[in-house]
Amino acid sequence: MGKILILYFSRTGNTRKMATAVAEGVARVSGMECRVKSTREAVAEDLTWCDGVAVGSPTNFGSIAWEMKKWWDEVPFDLWLKLDGKIGCAFSSSGGWGGGAELNCMTILTILMNYGLLVFGVTDYVGPKFTAHYGAVLAGEPRAEHELESCRRLGQRLAEFVAMHKEGRTDADPVRQIYPREPR
Amino acid sequence: MGKILILYFSRTGNTRKMATAVAEGVARVSGMECRVKSTREAVAEDLTWCDGVAVGSPTNFGSIAWEMKKWWDEVPFDLWLKLDGKIGCAFSSSGGWGGGAELNCMTILTILMNYGLLVFGVTDYVGPKFTAHYGAVLAGEPRAEHELESCRRLGQRLAEFVAMHKEGRTDADPVRQIYPREPR
Amino acid sequence: MGKILILYFSRTGNTRKMATAVAEGVARVSGMECRVKSTREAVAEDLTWCDGVAVGSPTNFGSIAWEMKKWWDEVPFDLWLKLDGKIGCAFSSSGGWGGGAELNCMTILTILMNYGLLVFGVTDYVGPKFTAHYGAVLAGEPRAEHELESCRRLGQRLAEFVAMHKEGRTDADPVRQIYPREPR
């Protein structure tokens, strides 16, 4: 079984809804065990347990919410040098398009890289002119189908990479998938 | 007269259309002289001439088009240490939302900072859930009114800052403006 | 009088020592009033008071210390759209060279841009192969002369820009200075 952690902080509920959609995407890949936890619930053992992690935080003033940064500064502090090679990705909701959600995803990925994780974005387009190249990004609440699908696709890709890299399942290789990945 | 340079590279025409809208925004502030030039036209003297510059490049594979980077690597090479204190900002069109336009704007601003410029984004929302906090960002062609307005507002803000900082015109201070700057 | 705020968070004392050196650099420019405050001391009024701000945070796991992010998420929350046009810069100490101090400076500048500030780095080299293009960066404690000078030069440049842009003092223009700015 591949093991996936979805770790989020949410104030308004938007990022929590994104986390739920990410989990739906993970469930598309067989043989995955998934924990969805907020920063209030997650402990260091959740990180050591998982093969891959998706981290979601609202974009506050262009960057990571302090509550999520506090979690990474404090909770897994002693795990540094013990997490190398796990797989990670990011998602974020901002107040508006152009409001920094991409930059926040890169800040989250920077933290994950500091802990030794391999990080990625989604190459696929999930709708016309809509992608998640550096993580799933939204303005406000996820509502439209393509917005939800960008979160699901992120979770699906994370599960595919975990299956592929941690369990040698070449059937999970994204390059071999037959679902549509290109813009129409 | 405040002097504004709008420097762009465009392959499909999208970034050129954004440049035109940025110029319209500059024209909203009185007493501004504005040059709009592509990387094929602009020379080093355009940079020494201007008080402020808006730089636009398509987002290609998540970052600046090589043609625009080549311009900055070569054309103003000898101007380093001679441009400090000028004002700069960025705009970019990407293939899709979530496709890296914010990251590209930050790469552009990084180059401008290397040349000593003071760089900024637009705090204002120009429509529901639509802003330009790190530069004007679009997916594809600028079409909707709020998309065009994000470009115009970027040019307007650049002109306001030039008027304010270079000419001491407190009337141009964005904080004193009466046009709507907040989300509805 | 130009007004400068130096805002820092320090756990080990390294960032506090950098803040002191930044203040020494501010003092090189005549007619500047300077407040040096930690996140525990600084209030929203310090931001409205100042013309320019230098923000320093240790690099923790490649990004801003949560304590500094918490300050920006909470203390000046109501000042958004009221700070546009002030001038800002960053400084940071990391555990090691290559450890993310540049990335952390860019995260700090991202937050400042979100609040509408004009941000900058230092073009000058302050010693052989030593600069502060995106803010003053160090590994550990500031000790060597060029390390301290990078902090001082940041403060000096901030004061020069405040004098130049806020008070129209062309004598403060960095381009006109006679101290050595180029690598030897």
Place this chain on the structure above:
Amino acid sequence: MGKILILYFSRTGNTRKMATAVAEGVARVSGMECRVKSTREAVAEDLTWCDGVAVGSPTNFGSIAWEMKKWWDEVPFDLWLKLDGKIGCAFSSSGGWGGGAELNCMTILTILMNYGLLVFGVTDYVGPKFTAHYGAVLAGEPRAEHELESCRRLGQRLAEFVAMHKEGRTDADPVRQIYPREPR
């Protein structure tokens, strides 16, 4: 056999010397085949061939050399959606410490992520206060032992991840290695 590509652009020779050291690090892991190619030599097939790639570019004005960006904009254009899951990392030499080499590494990693690669940095310290958390970074030419070792360790880690993820070799897991990874 794991397959590693080291792709570099070098003007002064500094980045080429870094590439050589990265290749030495790759050779520390058994069963690796390695190609070292400049942007003038490398073709699209080199990317499809490899399991992992280390990309090196000088830091020019705070970001990627245009020659390296041109390579990524043009050469592997048709490989998009066909490279997902390969592993990538970055290295760069800047004119000075604080000159943007970390930012350039992140720009390189951004491009690799756009092509679907999993990207990483090195958690290890390779000398007192010296690491490569976002890629190997230097000012000028690699000379000191810890500078060369940061490049070697990057190549070694890339090879370890390729062995681990592409070939299921748990013996290559960095977490199980016995060489010193922590600061002394």
